[in-house]
Amino acid sequence: MIRLENVTKTFRGARVLDGISLEIGLGERIALIGSNGAGKTTLIRCLLGEYVHDGLITIDGLDPRRERARVLGQIGFVPQLPPPLRMPVGRLIDFAASLCGTAPGRIEDIAERLGLHVDAIRSRPFVRLSGGMKQKLLIALALGRDARLLFMDEPAANLDPEARKIFFELLAGHADHAAMLISSHRLDEVASLVNRVVEMDMGRVVLDDALAGSVELGSVLACRIVLKHFEPAFAKTLDGWRFAADAERLVWRGAVAAPDRLRFLGAVARYAGLLSHFSLGEH
């Protein structure tokens, strides 16, 4: 579906992509990881047809530079940095919907599911939304259409756990009939979302591996935690994950989206000394 052969990109003599060859098929969910400046965003921008480069890129046999409109018609893209658009939210949704042949209502439904109430912000310029609101709207614009390819640059970074859970469910709805490329600095942020990891360093692919034991995107794990004593900071963390406690605030129960489990375990690990019981598993 996506094919890169020996793709090289230089900016003013500096080689930013250095002979990248990759094949990506339908149903693949790839974590594109690597440190700052490794070339992840540049690679995605090449796939979007934004840069001239050496080597070959085809998406379903099409060259993204020469047949840009057709290629972009298949791609849902969530950028790392929200564009500084002054357009009011309502007009932006209508505009994006008409460009990619979808119904504005479909985009709005997804935004609502993520907890963004479009009616309340319809006339507000996009640029005036909070970071999390922008992220939710950009995700709704990318997922509210029939995209066969989803490119996402740190897509869930600004979302609260509840919105992340919905986001994973939405991705699950696209998993079988799309290929996804999810870029991140940290593998633990995206590990449970993907079934393949591609790591870049200084413009090269240094690791390309299938991930065993990848979880169902839409599944949810039940968690029960018993504390030795009450600790306000930990209670605040668990409140943030929408956990409920008993009257003494010692026994906590909640649900964790399976793709979020590493992130959750990371948050809990800081308080490991407080735990007298911890269980996390399928309902």
Ligand SMILES: Nc1ncnc2c1ncn2[C@@H]1O[C@H](COP(=O)(O)OP(=O)(O)OP(=O)(O)O)[C@@H](O)[C@H]1O
């Ligand atoms: N338009 C540009 N002009 C000049 N240099 C650029 C341009 N875009 C990116 N670069 C350079 O290319 C290198 C790779 O940048 P890129 O944004 O692709 O990395 P990245 O892996 O996405 O990093 P990050 O995780 O920090 O977003 C960096 O050294 C960057 O300075």
